[in-house]
Amino acid sequence: MLKNILVISAIVITTILSGCTAETKQNQTQPPLQPIDVAEVLIKPVQTWYTYTTRIESPEEVALMPRISGVITQITFKEGDHVAEGDLLFQLDKRPFAAIVSSLEAQVISAKAAFEQAKSEAKRAARLSERKAISTEQAELRESTLLQRKAQVAALQAQLDAAMxxxxxxxxxxxxxxxxxxxxxxxxxxxxxxxxxxxxxxxxKKMYAYFDIDERTWNKSFNNVTAEKKQKVVMQKVGQTTFPYAGYINFIDNRINPSTGTLRVRAVFEESEDQLRTGSFARIKLAANEVTEQIIIPSRAIGTDLKNRFVLTVGENNILQYKLVEVGERYGKYSAIISGLSEGDIIAVNGPARVGPGMPIQPNNVELDITGIAFTLSNANNNNLFAKY
Incomplete structure (x- = not known):
């Protein structure tokens, strides 16, 4: 009897010890929860921004050519420098032209003297004709000579003006x-x-940028835009990561191009720091007039699964959930979500880089920084409109 009691006690003790060992091993092998940055989605009023490519043009361009032939005796400008209207740039040899002017001045003086003599003879002939002292034919001849001398003076004066x-x-x-x-x-x-x-x-002092907007987009988003309204646009040059140049539309063509189905539009940019050069390639953004409220999240929070776009949201017990989304316009480092998310949703800020759906996490709440991001046209007055993306 005693022997049976001892056997049963040994079995119970062994069972208890085995359970403790298993529990200890389980506690030792279970990894700690991974800390993940999470944030609540933003709700912002936004406008759709359209992007177009263009080349910068100067409103005035001159290929300087001479009006006369001659020999260059002096170049007075510094290449690549600023010049003002009326500044002397090239000097040609004046001497041949000055000699022609002097010759014509002498001829004009001689012609004027002959004109004065003809005028005096015509007056005398008129008086004599009244007294019947000379024939009518002689009087008319002197009047004709006067007119010829007057025409000769005018012709020589015109030649002198051209020579000058x-x-x-x-x-x-x-x-x-x-x-x-x-x-x-x-x-x-x-x-x-x-x-x-x-x-x-x-x-x-100012630069132009022409670009073409397709007819459908124009009718949908810009149909009430006129040149007088000075619709705002922003621009970046090649190699820039922001859109630092602010301008406005100052010309809209009077017809749709039937070959391309586009409308030619021109934006103007005031230039005071010599940063814009004609011929430069650039990108222009302009905002649609309609303002809507949409969910905004960091673009890096969006994952791609074959043809689908998805976001990881934080559900019950801090377990990540897979949600399909439809992505809209991009605003710097942020994107608008058309469908798939709701106000109040908590998302994994860095997306599926280190985690996946169904994983429990340790949430680390962070605040989304949208400083300097232009979601609407009213934000487009600073010089750092769009962050790098």
């Missing part, structure tokens, strides 16, 4: 304010009127 213009054109001046290129023809070379391109000048 040619003399003035030996000083080649800038026709606009802007930045000048290099000199294509140097001192000592002969240039030909209307053919030789001496240099080029582009205005630099």
């Amino acid at each position: 213009l040619d003399l003035e054109f030996t000083s080649i001046r800038s026709p606009i304010n802007g930045i000048i290129s290099r000199a294509n023809i140097t001192k000592g070379n002969n240039i030909i009127a209307g053919q030789s391109v001496l240099t080029s000048i582009v205005s630099d």
Whole structure:
């Protein structure tokens, strides 16, 4: 009897010890919960932003050519410098033109003297004709001579004016304010009127950017836009990660291009720091007029599963859940969610990088920073409109 009691006691003790050992092993092998940054989705009023490519153009561009032929004796500008309207750029040899002016001035003086003599003889002939002292035919001849002398003076004066213009054109001046290129023809070379391109000048106080908006987009989002309303746009150059240049639409073409189904639009950008150069490739963004409230989340929180886009949300007991979403417009590092999420949802901020659906996590609440992000046109007045993406 005693022997049976001892056996039963040993079995019970062994069972208890085995359970404790198993529980200890289980506690030792269960990993701690992974801390994951989470945040509540944002609800923001947004506008759809459209992006177009363009090339920057100057409103005024001049290929400078001479009005007369001659030899360059002086170049007075510094290549690549700013020039003002009226600044002397090239000087041609004046001497041949000055000689022509002097010759014509002498001819005009002689012609005026002959005109005065003809005028005096015509007056005398008129008096004599009244007294019948000379024939009518002689009086008319002197009147005709007077008219010829007057015409001769006018013709020579016109030649003198043209010669003086040619003399003035030996000083080649800038026709606009802007930045000048290099000199294509140097001192000592002969240039030909209307053919030789001496240099080029582009205005630099404002710049244009033309782009084409398809007819469907225009009718949907910009149908009530006019040039007078100065619809705001922003622009970035190649290599830039933000859109630091703010401008507005100042021209809308009067017809849809039937070949492409697009409307040509022009934006203007004020230029005061010599940062915009004609011919540069650029991207333009402009916002649709309609403002709607949408859910905003970080773009990195969105995962891709074959053809689907999804977000991991925090459910009961801090277990991640898989939610399909429809992604809308992107605003810097953030994206709008058209469907799939609701106000109050908590998301995994960094997406499925280290976690997946069904995993329990240790949530670490963070605040989403949307400083400097332009969700609507009213935010588009700062110089850091769109963060890098």
